[in-house]
Amino acid sequence: MKSIKVGLLGIGTVGAGTFNVLKRNQEEIARRAGRSIEIVMVADLDVARAKEVTGGTCEVVSDGNLVVANPDVDVVIELIGGYGVAKDLVLKAIANGKHIVTANKALLAAHGDEIFKAAQEKSVMVAYEAAVAGGIPIIKALREGLTANRIEWIAGIINGTTNFILSEMRDKGLDFDTVLKEAQRLGYAEADPTFDIEGVDAAHKATLMSAIAFGIPVQFDKAHIEGITKLEAVDIRYAEQLGYRIKLLGIAKRTPKGIELRVHPTLIPSKRLIANVEGPMNAVLVQGDAVGATLYYGKGAGSEPTASAVIADLVDIARLAEAAPEHRVPYLAFQPNAMTDTPILPISEVTSSYYLRMHVADKLGVLADVTSILAESSISIDAMLQKEPSLGETQTDIIILTHQTQEKNVEVAIGKIEQLPTVLGKVTKLRLEHLS
Amino acid sequence: MKSIKVGLLGIGTVGAGTFNVLKRNQEEIARRAGRSIEIVMVADLDVARAKEVTGGTCEVVSDGNLVVANPDVDVVIELIGGYGVAKDLVLKAIANGKHIVTANKALLAAHGDEIFKAAQEKSVMVAYEAAVAGGIPIIKALREGLTANRIEWIAGIINGTTNFILSEMRDKGLDFDTVLKEAQRLGYAEADPTFDIEGVDAAHKATLMSAIAFGIPVQFDKAHIEGITKLEAVDIRYAEQLGYRIKLLGIAKRTPKGIELRVHPTLIPSKRLIANVEGPMNAVLVQGDAVGATLYYGKGAGSEPTASAVIADLVDIARLAEAAPEHRVPYLAFQPNAMTDTPILPISEVTSSYYLRMHVADKLGVLADVTSILAESSISIDAMLQKEPSLGETQTDIIILTHQTQEKNVEVAIGKIEQLPTVLGKVTKLRLEHLS
Structure with missing residues (x-):
C-alpha cells in the first residue's frame, strides 16, 4: 500500500517527540501498519528550530495554512494547542478532506461537537488519544475495549502537574506554594500553571471521557471545576490519619437523574491502587457493569509518551483511511445518530x-x-x-x-x-x- | 446496516455471561457498533441448560458442527476450551468463511500460527481479547494502543488463581496447600488446578503477548514455566522483610540475543504498583521505548469480565467484517509478512x-x-x-x-x-x- 503522508502543525515538545519516534521506530511501525507513515510538511512559527529538528527530511513552513491546503497531505496532526489558530486550521483541514490527529483537549472539550460534525460531513477521521492521559491508551479502551459495558463511572488522575504537587505535599509535608515552585523548577509545572492547578486541564479531559463513556455531547461549560490551590497541608495530614489520600480526580458518573461531571480534590481510601499513583503519573479507573473496575496507568504527559498516542492514532488512520466511514470507530464512541441528551447535573x-x-x-x-x-x-x-x-x-x-x-x-x-x-x-x- | 449474526460454541460460565451481557446491554452496544449483534445459534452438550440460559431466543443444538456450517452465522464464538474439538471446529468455521472470537489461550498459544494462517487465506478475522487477562483490554492496548513503540518488556500477573493464593499466603501466613483448598472452596481455583498453579495458563497468555509485542510466531513450547506449588511460606516472609512481594509473573522481554519468555514466582519491590495487585485481580505492565511504563489492571477471569472482552471483539468484527482485510488489525499485531524469527532464549x-x-x-x-x-x-x-x-x-x-x-x-x-x-x-x- 502507498505510504500515508502527514502534515504536522507545531513541532514543539510533543511535535518533536512525534517526529523522533516515527523516525526511530519507522520500520517497526510500518510492520504493524502495513504501510509507511511519512511526515512530509511541518509548520511552526519557529522555522529555524523546526528545520533543526527535521534535519531537511521534509518541507518546513511558518504558515499552517500551507499544510492544511497541501494536496499531498493525507493526515494533519494538530499540536498547536488552544482554541484560536488551532480550531481554524483543523476546520480548514477537514474541509480539505484531511484526517485529523490532535492532542488538543481544550479545543475538543469546547468545540468537539462542531469539529466532529464537520468531520462527519467530509467523512474524515478525528483521532485524539493524546488528548487524555498522554501515552495511556484510555480513549481506545473506552471507545473500543469496553464496548460491551454500560459504563457506570470514570475517576481519573488526569493531570500530572497537580498529582506531582499533591504527592510532594504529602511526602514532605510542604505547603502548596513551595511545592509549586519545585514543580516549575523540575518542569512538571508551566510558568503559568493556572490551567493545571485550577483543574481546567483535568476538566477538559474529564469532559471528553464523559462524552465517550455515556454517549452525550461534549459539554465543558457544564463541568464543575475546583483546583488544588486552596488545599491546605493540614487536610492532607488529617486525611492520612483517617486512612485516605487526597488526589485531584476528574469524575464522570452516570446517575438516574443525569451525569455528574466534576473535577476537585478528593479523598480516596489509601489502600486503593489509584491512591498509590504518585508523582506526575496518570491513572484512570473505569467502572463498567460487565467488566467491573479496570485501571489504566502511565505517563500522562511528556514528549515521547504523548507522541506514542499521536502515532497510535496515525496507525489507526493508516489502516482505515481508505475504508468506508461505517468501518471506523465513531468519533465519540457512540454513532453520531445514537447520542443522548442525558443532562449533566449541577454540583448541588x-x-x-x-x-x-x-x-x-x-x-x-x-x-x-x-x-x-x-x-x-x-x-x-x-x-x-x-x-x-x-x-x-x-x-x-x-x-x-x-x-x-x-x-x-x-x-x-x-x-x-x-x-x-x-x-x-x-x-x-x-x-x-x-x-x- | 444489517445485524451481525453470531453462533456460540459452549454456553458455560463465560458463554452465559456473553449471552446475558449482550442481551442486557444490547441497545447500548448497538449504539456503539452501529448495528445489532444477535446470537442466532448455540451449541452445547448440555442442551437443557443451554435452553434454560437462552430462554428460547435462539436455536440450541448439541453438535457444534451445525453452528460452524450454519450459513446464517457470520461470527463463531468458541468457548469450549482445550485443543481437540475446539481446534477442529475453529478450523471448520474458518474454512466456511466465519470470523472467530475465542477466549481459548491454550489453543492459540499452541496452534495459533496454523489458525491465523488459515484465517488469512479465508480473509476472516480471529479476535482473542478474552484469551489474556479477561476483561482488561490488553490485547487491544498491545496491538493498537502502543503501535508507536518498540516494546521492551511485558510483565504480567495474568493468572487470578495463583495471585489469590499468593495474596492469602502472605496476608495470613498460611502455607500453599491450605490456601489452595480455600481458593477451591471460593471458586478461585478449579477442582483440578494444575494448569493454574503450575504456571501453564500464565505461560499460554505470556506466549500470546510475546508474539504480539515482538512480531514473532507463537511458540508455547519454548516458554520456561515454573508454578507456585514449590513456593514456601518462609520465602514470602523473608521477601517481605527485604522489601519485596512474590508474584507469579509472565515475562516476555526483548534482549539483544533473543526473547526471554518465562513464567515463575518473582520477587518485585513492594512499592511498585503491580506488587500491590492482590487477590484474584490481574495486571499487565508494559514497557515501551516511547511511552515508558503503562499498566493495565482489572478482573482476569469470571463470567461477565470475560464476556466484556468477547463482546468487544464482536463489536470490532461488526465494524470491520465488511471492510477489506488490509483495513483490519493484523492477527498478531504485525503484518503476517513482517514477522521475524528472533529466537526465544533457553532459561540458562x-x-x-x-x-x-x-x-x-x-x-x-x-x-x-x-x-x-x-x-x-x-x-x-x-x-x-x-x-x-x-x-x-x-x-x-x-x-x-x-x-x-x-x-x-x-x-x-x-x-x-x-x-x-x-x-x-x-x-x-x-x-x-x-x-x-
Whole structure:
C-alpha cells in the first residue's frame, strides 16, 4: 500500500517527540501498519528550530495554512494547542478532506461537537488519544475495549502537574506554594500553571471521557471545576490519619437523574491502587457493569509518551483511511445518530461523601451541636477525628467524614455550623469517594 | 446496516455471561457498533441448560458442527476450551468463511500460527481479547494502543488463581496447600488446578503477548514455566522483610540475543504498583521505548469480565467484517509478512536478579565461603539477610539478593554452594525483577 503522508502543525515538545519516534521506530511501525507513515510538511512559527529538528527530511513552513491546503497531505496532526489558530486550521483541514490527529483537549472539550460534525460531513477521521492521559491508551479502551459495558463511572488522575504537587505535599509535608515552585523548577509545572492547578486541564479531559463513556455531547461549560490551590497541608495530614489520600480526580458518573461531571480534590481510601499513583503519573479507573473496575496507568504527559498516542492514532488512520466511514470507530464512541441528551447535573445535585474540617473552641457541647445540625440535614457520620488541643490552646480541630449525601444538604448544614458561636471561621469541605 | 449474526460454541460460565451481557446491554452496544449483534445459534452438550440460559431466543443444538456450517452465522464464538474439538471446529468455521472470537489461550498459544494462517487465506478475522487477562483490554492496548513503540518488556500477573493464593499466603501466613483448598472452596481455583498453579495458563497468555509485542510466531513450547506449588511460606516472609512481594509473573522481554519468555514466582519491590495487585485481580505492565511504563489492571477471569472482552471483539468484527482485510488489525499485531524469527532464549541464557535462601550451620566462615563462590561466578550481592539462630538452635538461614546476572552463572554457583559442608540441603532460588 502507498505510504500515508502527514502534515504536522507545531513541532514543539510533543511535535518533536512525534517526529523522533516515527523516525526511530519507522520500520517497526510500518510492520504493524502495513504501510509507511511519512511526515512530509511541518509548520511552526519557529522555522529555524523546526528545520533543526527535521534535519531537511521534509518541507518546513511558518504558515499552517500551507499544510492544511497541501494536496499531498493525507493526515494533519494538530499540536498547536488552544482554541484560536488551532480550531481554524483543523476546520480548514477537514474541509480539505484531511484526517485529523490532535492532542488538543481544550479545543475538543469546547468545540468537539462542531469539529466532529464537520468531520462527519467530509467523512474524515478525528483521532485524539493524546488528548487524555498522554501515552495511556484510555480513549481506545473506552471507545473500543469496553464496548460491551454500560459504563457506570470514570475517576481519573488526569493531570500530572497537580498529582506531582499533591504527592510532594504529602511526602514532605510542604505547603502548596513551595511545592509549586519545585514543580516549575523540575518542569512538571508551566510558568503559568493556572490551567493545571485550577483543574481546567483535568476538566477538559474529564469532559471528553464523559462524552465517550455515556454517549452525550461534549459539554465543558457544564463541568464543575475546583483546583488544588486552596488545599491546605493540614487536610492532607488529617486525611492520612483517617486512612485516605487526597488526589485531584476528574469524575464522570452516570446517575438516574443525569451525569455528574466534576473535577476537585478528593479523598480516596489509601489502600486503593489509584491512591498509590504518585508523582506526575496518570491513572484512570473505569467502572463498567460487565467488566467491573479496570485501571489504566502511565505517563500522562511528556514528549515521547504523548507522541506514542499521536502515532497510535496515525496507525489507526493508516489502516482505515481508505475504508468506508461505517468501518471506523465513531468519533465519540457512540454513532453520531445514537447520542443522548442525558443532562449533566449541577454540583448541588451531586452525591458524594464529604470531609468536613472545622476549627472550634474546646468547649462542652460543640460536638453535640455540630452532629445535631448534620442529623437535621439527614447526613450521617462515617468517622470522626477530634484533636486534643495543643498545650495552652483552647481551640482545636474537628474532622468529620460523612456517608453519602447530596451536596446541597451539606451546603445547608455547613451554613448552620458556621453560625455556631463555638465554630471559628469557615468549614473546610472536601469530597470523598470510595471508588468501590 | 444489517445485524451481525453470531453462533456460540459452549454456553458455560463465560458463554452465559456473553449471552446475558449482550442481551442486557444490547441497545447500548448497538449504539456503539452501529448495528445489532444477535446470537442466532448455540451449541452445547448440555442442551437443557443451554435452553434454560437462552430462554428460547435462539436455536440450541448439541453438535457444534451445525453452528460452524450454519450459513446464517457470520461470527463463531468458541468457548469450549482445550485443543481437540475446539481446534477442529475453529478450523471448520474458518474454512466456511466465519470470523472467530475465542477466549481459548491454550489453543492459540499452541496452534495459533496454523489458525491465523488459515484465517488469512479465508480473509476472516480471529479476535482473542478474552484469551489474556479477561476483561482488561490488553490485547487491544498491545496491538493498537502502543503501535508507536518498540516494546521492551511485558510483565504480567495474568493468572487470578495463583495471585489469590499468593495474596492469602502472605496476608495470613498460611502455607500453599491450605490456601489452595480455600481458593477451591471460593471458586478461585478449579477442582483440578494444575494448569493454574503450575504456571501453564500464565505461560499460554505470556506466549500470546510475546508474539504480539515482538512480531514473532507463537511458540508455547519454548516458554520456561515454573508454578507456585514449590513456593514456601518462609520465602514470602523473608521477601517481605527485604522489601519485596512474590508474584507469579509472565515475562516476555526483548534482549539483544533473543526473547526471554518465562513464567515463575518473582520477587518485585513492594512499592511498585503491580506488587500491590492482590487477590484474584490481574495486571499487565508494559514497557515501551516511547511511552515508558503503562499498566493495565482489572478482573482476569469470571463470567461477565470475560464476556466484556468477547463482546468487544464482536463489536470490532461488526465494524470491520465488511471492510477489506488490509483495513483490519493484523492477527498478531504485525503484518503476517513482517514477522521475524528472533529466537526465544533457553532459561540458562536469561538475565535476572536472584533471591537465594540457604540453610546453614551457624559456624564461622560460612558466609565467607558462600560469598567467595558467588564472586567466582561474577555474581555481585545486592542485599543480605542473616537470621540469628533461634534459642538453642545451631542452624540458621542466609538470604542473599544478587544483582543482575545470567541464570547459568547462578546455577554453577548454587552447585558449588550446595557442596559446602556447612550448607544444609538445597539452596532455594527465586528470580527477582525490579521492573523499573
